[in-house]
Amino acid sequence: MSRLNPILASKALWQIRVRKRPFVLSHGVNARCNMRCTFCEYWKKTGEEPAKEDVFKLLDDAREFGIGVYNAWTVEPLLRKDLPQIMAHAKKIGMVTSMVTNGKLLYERAEELENVDYLSVSVDGIKSYKEIRRMDFETLLKGLKKAIEVRKLQKQKNPILMNCVLTGKNLDDIETLILLAKKLRVKVSFEPVHEFPGISEEIWNEIGIRDTEKFRSTVDRIIELKKQRYPIINSNTYLRMVRDREMDYRCRASGIILNVTHDGTLETCRAQNEPLGNVMWDGFESVWENSEERRKEIVHNCKGCLFFGYTENSLMQSFNPEVLMHYEWM
Ligand code: SF4
Structure with missing residues (x-):
């Protein structure tokens, strides 16, 4: 269904390989969250939500720079009332759109997401869900089912993705989660929890x-x-790396995905948070050109990560045959 789209893939290749610029903009479309998950740091940082007009300008500039995919992400996009207009604007200027949500407002807002091509919902367990996310699993499931129905009526061609972070808390739930994905006819992806610098010992x-034996099995x-x-969308190459905790790939993430926070700050990726410039003030082109050396240094000194999107996209851009053949998200 959502196998690698050849037209999108060739546009991405042109932008990334020939023009040497990223193709995806992952954007902190707001600065607030309506959940308080134990493992997450984002909800603790607050800030001003960018004005709709500023987001439109940012999108126009990103499009001119060559960005083809807009991903509305941290902290919780569905808290923005004007999110549908933002997604419509991205579509209008020719971008493919995607969104990651914690799902808390999915039941109320499912109908408003017709301009979201790829909808990804965080589902970090079933029995363990409440302990991790501090919300009832039933509330999430109700929203998920509604979104599935609505998207069917809207004739959306891409199935919803349930993304799950593997932690020490949810390993017993994983098989049930996969069975649920099949039953609901959605896709599911996994990635291991990342130890962010500064995460408290208590939380970790x-x-x-x-x-580790249980994790491997x-x-x-x-x-x-x-x-x-x-319906598991991770490649086998990636899953084996996760199982063996081996970051056996060359990171190309910062050359593929631009990570921009709610206030316009460009960061190398979601783990390497050093500010590299502000695209809302200075524009994508200038910040991109001026940060080249520093970006290279940061990636060179990085010990690696196993974030799903970064790893799979890096493997794909390194022409890993198995990832190229089985890539299933955009
Ligand atoms: S390997 Fe390092 S630089 Fe690359 S995405 Fe992961 S944390 Fe960021």
């Missing part, structure tokens, strides 16, 4: 993956279920 003790089970054609 709670959610970090301590039982859970990821092996994901690989097995993928073989049996359950």
Whole structure:
């Protein structure tokens, strides 16, 4: 269904390989969250939501720079009342749109998302969900089911993606989650919890993956279920890296995905948060050109990560054959 789109892929290749510029803009469309998840740092930082007109200007400039995909992301996009207008603007200027939500407002706002091509919902467990997210799983499921129905009526061609962060808390839920994805006819993706610098020992003790044998057998089970054609979109190459905790790839993330915060700050990626310039003040082209050396240094000195989007896209841009053949999201 949402296998690699050849037209989009060739546009992306042109922008990334020939023009040497990123193709995806991952944007902090607001600065607030309506959840208080134990493992997350984002909701603790507050700030001003950018004005709609400023987001339109940012999108226009991004399009001119060559960005083809707009991803509305941190902190919680559905808290913005004008989000549908922002997504409509991105579509109008020729971008493919995607959005990541915690799902809390999905039931209320599902009908307003017709200009979101790829909808991704964080589902970090079933039985463990409430403990991790501090919200009832039933509330999330109700929103998810409504969004599935609405998107069917809207004739959206891409199925919803449930994205799940593997932690020390939810390993017992993973198989049930995959069965649920199949039953609901949605896709599912996994990535391991990342130990952000500064995360408190108390939190890390709670959610970090301590039982490595159990973790390995859970990821092996994901690989097995993928073989049996359950709707898991991660590549086998990526899943094996996750299982073995091996970051065996060359990071190309900052050359593919631009990470821009709510106030316009460009960062190398979601883990390397050093400010590299402000695209709302100085424009994409200038910030991109002026930050080249620093970006290279940051990536060179980085110890690596296993974020799903960054790793799979890096592997794809390194022409890893298995990832190229099986890439299933955009
Ligand atoms: S490998 Fe490092 S620079 Fe690359 S995306 Fe991961 S954390 Fe960022």
